[in-house]
Amino acid sequence: MIEEVFSVQLPVNETLSLKRNRFAPSDITKATKRISIVTGIHGDEIEGQYVCYLLAKWLNANPEAIKGIVDIYPAMNPMGIDSITRGFPFxxxxxNRTFPGSTSDFLPAQVSNAIVDTVKGSDYAIDxxxxxxxxxxxxxxxxxxxxADELVPLAEKLGIDFIWVHDAVTVLESTFSHAMNTLGTRTLVVEMGVGMRITKEYGQNLTRGLLNLMAHVGIIDKPILPPMTLAVSTLNSEVFFxxxxxxxxxxxxxxxxxxxLRGEKLGEIIDPLLGVVQETIISPxxxxLFTIREYPVVYEGSLIARILEDPKEEASV
Known part of the structure; x- marks a missing residue:
């Protein structure tokens, strides 16, 4: 069922509207569990829209399997998506730096407040x-x-490639995930792919992982093949930037x-004018190697790669 959860009039006779697609059983009770799938907070990130499509397609095809509430929010920054803009246009x-928002603040904070208000009460959320x-x-x-103690076991059900456990200092209090976890909705942040693109394999694997998680917590009752990949937690590992x-x-x-391997060559920074290698990038x-530079032009300080340390290997060095 398509529902409008927020609407505001814009200049030139336009309307900003946030919508969700709700899938639910016919007999909802207070014990009925609810999960919210949220994406599109950044307008240049559309990997999640493909996941929303695949998940809605599966739920449409398997209505008898739905035992809980599944809310799908594919576009939380619709103006950003329409204009291919990462932030909130104008x-x-x-x-994602304006949560939990306020009804009396500027428009982006009003949108954040509306997102929190509509997702609030969910048992789980995937951002x-x-x-x-x-x-x-x-x-x-x-x-x-x-x-970590509460969320890592849930994240493992997604079967995603690995789980990055951050120190608290790296988690901003103004993000959607922090706002929802503070309110008691167990919220996982998934990051994958590259901006302005859809990686079909990633979307398909995450959809299968979401179905596996929903089956595990009783939101659907149709058995789902567990994802093949094993989650690797960084609880005992270091991430090198x-x-x-x-x-x-x-x-x-x-x-x-x-x-x-330590000392292995990852790539080079070249100077096209001089025809020389400015820097050789070496693994520390x-x-x-879970992050790699996609856009080739770099400046001093540009992030080139991130590597999840193998603690077993490093211990043996």
Whole structure:
């Protein structure tokens, strides 16, 4: 059932409208569990829209399996999606830095408030993001260390490539996930792919993982084949950030989602004018290359890659 959850008039006879598609059993009670699938908070991230399509398609085809409430929110920043803008158009603000929002604040904060208000009360929420146009990300769940004990077991049901447990300092209180976890809705943040693109394999695997999670918590009762990949938690691992020390054009040697060794060459930053290599990018550890630069032009300080350290391998060095 399509429902409008927020609407406001804009200039030039336009309307900003947030909508959800609700799937629910006929006999809803107070014990009926509810999950919200949220995406499109950043307008240049559309990987999640494909997941929403696949999930809605499955639920349409299997109505008898639905035992809980599934709310699908494919476009929480519709103006950003329409204009291919990461932030909230005209306000030059990141919508995911305005939560929990307020009805008396500027428009982006009103939208944030409406999102929180409509998702509030869900038992679970999945906040699906892609990377920006500069980086390609391996599918991952990002969790605050403070919430790890409660959320890691849920994230493992997604069968996603790995789980990145952040220190609390890296989790901003103004994000959707922090607002919802504070309100008691167990919220997982999924990051995958690259901005302005859809990676079909990632979307298909995440959809299967979502169905597996929903079957596990009793929202659907149709058995789902468990995802094949195993989650790897970073509770005992370190994530290494590799940044450029020179400006130029980054030419990768390796794709992401590969194991690398300490000292292995990841790529080069070249100078097209001089015909020289400005910098050779070397892995600082053994581990999994899960982020790689997608947009080639880099400047000093640009993020080139992230590597999830293999603690077993590093211990043996």
């Amino acid at each position: 306000y030059d603000v990141d919508l 699906i993001h892609a990377s920006n146009i500069f980086l390609r990300e391996l599918p991952q769940v990002r969790i605050s260390r403070a919430n 590799i940044n450029a020390s020179k400006a130029g054009v980054f030419i990768p040697i390796l794709e992401h989602n590969v194991s690398v 550890c053994n581990g999994l």
